[in-house]
Amino acid sequence: MSAAYILLCFVLVLILFSIIGMLAMWVDRKLTARLQFRVGPPWYQNFADFIKLAGKEVLIPEKANTFMFVASPILGLIASGIAGTMILLVFKTKTVFPADAILILYLLTIPSLAIILGGSASGNVLASVGISREMKLLMGYELPFVCGLVIAAIKSGGSSLSSIIQFQEQHGIIIGSLSGVIGFVIGVLALQGKLGLVPFDLAEAEGELAGGSLIEYSGLLLGLFKLTKALLLVVGPLFLISLYLGGINISSPAGIITGILKYILILVLFILIKNTNPRLRIDQTMKLFWGWATLLGIAGILLAIAGW
Amino acid sequence: MNLKIRALKKSLWVYHMSGGSCNNCDIEILDCLTPRFDIERFGMVLVGSPRHADVLLCTGIVNKKCVERVEEVYKQTAKPCVVVAIGACACSGGMFRDGYEMGGPLDKLIPVDVYIPGCPPKPEAMIAGIVKVLEKLK
Numbered sequence: 001m002s003a004a005y006i007l008l009c010f011v012l013v014l015i016l017f018s019i020i021g022m023l024a025m026w027v028d029r030k031l032t033a034r035l036q037f038r039v040g041p042p043w044y045q046n047f048a049d050f051i052k053l054a055g056k057e058v059l060i061p062e063k064a065n066t067f068m069f070v071a072s073p074i075l076g077l078i079a080s081g082i083a084g085t086m087i088l089l090v091f092k093t094k095t096v097f098p099a100d101a102i103l104i105l106y107l108l109t110i111p112s113l114a115i116i117l118g119g120s121a122s123g124n125v126l127a128s129v130g131i132s133r134e135m136k137l138l139m140g141y142e143l144p145f146v147c148g149l150v151i152a153a154i155k156s157g158g159s160s161l162s163s164i165i166q167f168q169e170q171h172g173i174i175i176g177s178l179s180g181v182i183g184f185v186i187g188v189l190a191l192q193g194k195l196g197l198v199p200f201d202l203a204e205a206e207g208e209l210a211g212g213s214l215i216e217y218s219g220l221l222l223g224l225f226k227l228t229k230a231l232l233l234v235v236g237p238l239f240l241i242s243l244y245l246g247g248i249n250i251s252s253p254a255g256i257i258t259g260i261l262k263y264i265l266i267l268v269l270f271i272l273i274k275n276t277n278p279r280l281r282i283d284q285t286m287k288l289f290w291g292w293a294t295l296l297g298i299a300g301i302l303l304a305i306a307g308w
Numbered sequence: 309m310n311l312k313i314r315a316l317k318k319s320l321w322v323y324h325m326s327g328g329s330c331n332n333c334d335i336e337i338l339d340c341l342t343p344r345f346d347i348e349r350f351g352m353v354l355v356g357s358p359r360h361a362d363v364l365l366c367t368g369i370v371n372k373k374c375v376e377r378v379e380e381v382y383k384q385t386a387k388p389c390v391v392v393a394i395g396a397c398a399c400s401g402g403m404f405r406d407g408y409e410m411g412g413p414l415d416k417l418i419p420v421d422v423y424i425p426g427c428p429p430k431p432e433a434m435i436a437g438i439v440k441v442l443e444k445l446k
């Protein structure tokens with residue numbers, strides 16, 4: 001596999017996944033609106049938002065560190081793009097591409113770190129409150145998420161993403177077992193935190209923090225953050241699908257259709273959790289993640305070792 | 309009409325700024341988000357930071373304390389942006405015209421694009437005003 005081919009895949013993933021991600025964000029907004037008895041935005045809404053943001057003035061605050069301020073949205077976008085490329089290549093080539101689940105976990109952390117970097121570079125007080133929450137949130141959900149990953153790794157006997165998928169092709173999907181269910185539940189919760197959806201949207205709290213860590217961002221840079229979020233909304237669920245739901249077989253049409261169904265299932269789960277829960281305070285969030293989510297994760301690991 | 313303006317027309321993000329209103333106009337603005345009016349179907353959302361905003365909705369007479377702040381918020385908004393004066397107070401000063409705290413009206417401080425009179429204006433009136441904004445953005 002040549003570098004040019006991987007680069008091509010990367011560009012493809014950036015375009016394709018951001019389109020899918022923006023449509024998924026529309027599904028989120030529309031469903032939320034319908035659940036609140038509203039009409040909701042038209043399907044092209046997020047595209048219009050992005051084009052509009054791209055055409056607007058970019059303001060860089062006086063106190064900001066210009067380089068970090070501009071670089072961090074790009075960093076986040078590239079990291080989530082690379083994670084997406086790896087997952088896609090694993091789906092496509094099965095064994096050849098050596099992508100490790102732990103590496104993807106790291107890559108998925110970078111967008112959150114980018115928000116933290118960008119927020120702290122902007123020199124705004126409210127942004128600093130936002131990033132302190134974002135940091136705590138990051139440390140919070142990462143721990144149970146790792147537990148969930150360990151469950152999948154123990155079940156399949158290796159943390160390489162392709163070996164996890166191949167194991168599931170031969171022995172049935174991991175979510176079919178009790179520990180797999182636990183891992184999936186934790187994974188969904190952690191991703192909800194990573195995507196900043198409602199029970200865990202305290203870093204971007206529109207109400208009291210006026211946009212939180214992104215408060216000083218405008219124009220294209222804000223658009224890049226939105227794009228990163230759209231990408232994560234695809235890459236995150238795909239990662240979960242490959243860990244617990246057997247991956248997606250993109251070489252046959254039937255595989256693609258079941259893959260889309262799996263994706264929609266996870267997306268709807270996210271939206272339902274988002275719409276039925278109020279926002280948690282940071283201490284409640286930490287209690288949830290480091291408390292029972294981690295305990296559940298450890299129980300899941302023990303179950304996985306016992307072979308359940 | 310180029311793509312930029314077309315996208316802008318479909319996705320107006322609204323920042324709500326109170327320059328010393330009696331709070332009634334602000335409540336009517338929030339009414340626009342309720343299921344009955346639902347401005348999100350036109351792509352409008354309320355944002356928390358002027359940096360993200362395309363439309364500044366200003367309410368109130370802009371009292372002397374608020375003058376600097378209103379000007380500052382206008383400067384911080386990413387251009388192109390539209391300024392809408394909501395309510396009799398922001399348009400002309402209304403019944404506080406001769407008040408000792410009067411620092412406005414709004415158009416003395418920053419360029420205003422649309423005036424929506426009323427005390428407070430109905431959500432329908434605001435939506436009609438926003439439609440005028442859309443016509444203006446060409």
Ligand code: SF4
Pocket residue numbers: 328329330331332333367368369394395396397398402426427428429
């Ligand atoms: S216009 Fe009327 S409702 Fe609006 S702020 Fe002024 S007094 Fe209050």
